[in-house]
Amino acid sequence: MGILDVLIADIGVTIVIVDAVLIIMMMFWERSDPRSVLVWAVVMLFLPLVGFVAYLVVGQTFYTKWSFKSKRVSDAHAVRALSRQLEAVRREMDADPRFCERLRFAGTLTGSGAGAYSNRNRVTLFTDGREKFDSLFEDLRNAKEHINFEYYIIRNDELADELMDILSERAAAGVEVRLMVDAIGSNSPKNRIREFKEAGGKYTLFHSTLTVLLSPRKNNRNHRKVAVIDGKVAYIGGFNVGTEYLGLGPLGYWRDSAVRIEGDCILHIQSKFLSDWRYATREDIVTEERFYRNIGPAPGGDDGVQMVSGGPDCADLNPIHIQYLNMITKAESTLYIHTPYLSLDPSLIDALRISAMSGTDVRIMIPDKPDHPFVFWNNRYNADLLMRCGVRVFQYRKGFVHSKTVVADGRYCSVGSANFDIRSMKLNFETNAMIYSERVGSMMKEAFETDLEDCVEYTREDYAGRTTVERFRTGVSRMFSGQV
Template identity: 30%
Template sequence: MLEFIQNHVFFSLLILNYVIAIGTAFFIILNNRNPITTVSYILSLIVLPFVGLLIYFFFGQEYRKDKMFKRRKVFNDKRVKRWEKKLLLGEQKLEKYEDSFLNSHVNIVKLLQNNQKKPLTFGNDVKILLNGEKKFESLFNDLKQAKDHIHLEYYIFNSDSIGLQLIKILCKKAQEGIRVRVIYDYVGSILNGKQVKRMQSAGIEIFPFMPVWFPNLTRKLNYRDHRKIAIIDGTLGYVGGVNISDDYVNPCKKGYWRDTHLRIEGNAIKSLQSHFLLNWNFVSNQEIKIIDRFFPKMENSGEVAVQIAASGPDSNWPHIMEAIFTAINSANKSIHITTPYFIPNDQILTALKTASRRGVEVKLLIPKKGDSWAAKYATNSYILDILESDIKVYHYCKGMIHAKSMVVDGEFTTVGTSNMDYRSFEINFEVNALIYNAEISQKMISIYEKDIEECESVDMDTWKERGIRMRLKESFCRLWAPLL
């Protein structure tokens, strides 16, 4: 037997691979996960010897209910509960607002209040910032004015020109006595040790999100902190698609980069703050003391109603996906979607197609080239299906469109970090701002129409004529959609 193994090493390893793969497949089936995800992983185990096992052990293990994500102490803090209870709206007030400005979107408010205890906040001022250059100009100015604390949480924090400018500002503020806390994703960021030490020496508290060290690699690589938020003094903050990198400032080495970020000042920042503190406790392995300065009283900054939705494997439900699903089903006139990656689950896909077929004008704006060939082909595999439901599809040709937004009926808008794909809905830590305001929504539609000027409209007859080679690529990538 030993001699046979020695003479047939590859064949023996192949047999061992499939023995382990069969056991793993049974384990996946017994977990009763999403059937599409289950089939994708089992298929990878069958058709990709050795590689399939690596894919599953690196990316496929489910930890939504694992102890590593059971970290709710921030939400149970008496100060957090006090401001949430004060801001949460009862049925009578919701009925009143439903008749005024919420209209059919009141169900989104109810959903998040019931699921996450995240209130609809008033007295907010919201500014739309197009592209990295506008975002960084505004953010850097606000950071320089910070008087108490600065909290940053970013998927990509690079040690390039923009990153170094930010680090310089943060170090200066920390040396002035301002408390600066930074979370950066270990996988997404390229932040060298020298700059981390520089920040720490200046008094900045900085921690990576789930650093990948073997043998913990298999349980940590899959779940990433995809958020891009900044909170200043607990009164104003930023959320959207723009990371800390030169790639987001035009002109950049990748070509033109189109993105959308929000500057919010007002009570909505309290919700953003609580989610940051929750992650801070996790990455720092500390129980940060919740102080009143994190949730200061403030005068009305504006007239915009905002609700914050956050999701990740630490939550019981995919809150952002459910909010988007509810918004689509509440639409009566129009839906304008911009996303860099359109790899929807069955719920979102069905909601969009049925909305279009019941008379709602649905428009989808996606990049023509994109920054990921696999995601591009997977996205393309859905185009014919939605074109057949009379959904209008636009390919952005000027460069990469990375904005993540949706406008419904010219009344409701969501902008945030979540793509319209399985990874954002189920795996990554994401956060979106939900805005119930016609003026902001109309501004977003105007921006959308300008973006369409840089697009090609996808014609169904022309799309059907694409070659078999292209269709095979699309179908192959769609099989791995839950893994992308």
């Protein structure tokens, strides 16, 4: 055996040893999901070099936790600095027994890191893309002071052109306009971004191109869809910007949800955007008074709202995970869930099962067509786990359901960007609006029941009747459930 052969053999042994160390780290240091451990163990053992590189790029989480530590700490400092503005509201609520139940629920979420509860808001619900964008664009056109716009995807199409026309015009008119998109999710039109910046707008990627190429943080995507106009109006939901979200894409009619909010809770929406902007640009304007001076109670508004944001900076105790668990366990009569992706950790599976077995009418609506093959079959696997205990699952057939909503007992409501999947609980930055309102709950419950007319119930017999190929696809999708 030559020297070269010995060297190659030594390198191979070293790679195998390093792989083994990484597998042990996953099990004992990172406390990884056993399914992820299995996937990476197989990849590393059969493709040592490829597995080693792939794990460093997208698999490990210890670097992610360290790299986002400063963001988590600075965000907490910003919230504490702004909290004094809500003290009067809290005192008012404490004196009114009507709010006791809401405050107990909200207190659980606040303890996990969610924003403060406020009760002087007005919420408008949108379930159709055209209606949502007509309203959003009208508010943008009327902006006088500032626009803060943070979206996961802005397509290069006619709807994006309309948005960029408005943002550029407002920036040229002297409005302070900030636009932030995700580096992986968005393919924003470069020429329109250039025009926007030339008009005086400020633009950034949440993660720079260099970060995406060279850092494990490429797997941590900013999935939020948030807009704040003059501190008076905010939008949150599941719609991205593109004509497909108007129902003009290959998946047909697009069923999604968003809310327009006026009121006190905009304080925390604003501070979250500015904290994300500081992380992406190092421009620290989080506590500057001009962004908060217009925030106040909505005239005649009495919807309770609490902002719930999560991400890899709080992966060990994600407020959105706590929010969903709390809503499931609090539901007594009905629990209706829209989600395009159903990939659950054991705690959510158990909570949904227990709720159904306790007599709650638990219904989950998922798509009947795939926008991602792995996710589609994983949806059905998780559906079967839940159906065993009485959860009812419905497949939406009118088009594609992308809505991320929960309504419990017609009064506890969630609308936002977070799916019922592991990615939203562990990897992505997400924001939901937690709404305490029988008025909004009634609208959401009615919208869900209307959607049922365009659904077919998925059953355990349907799952058991899968073909051999479909069973293979299900098995493969399960292996990658924590990454897709």
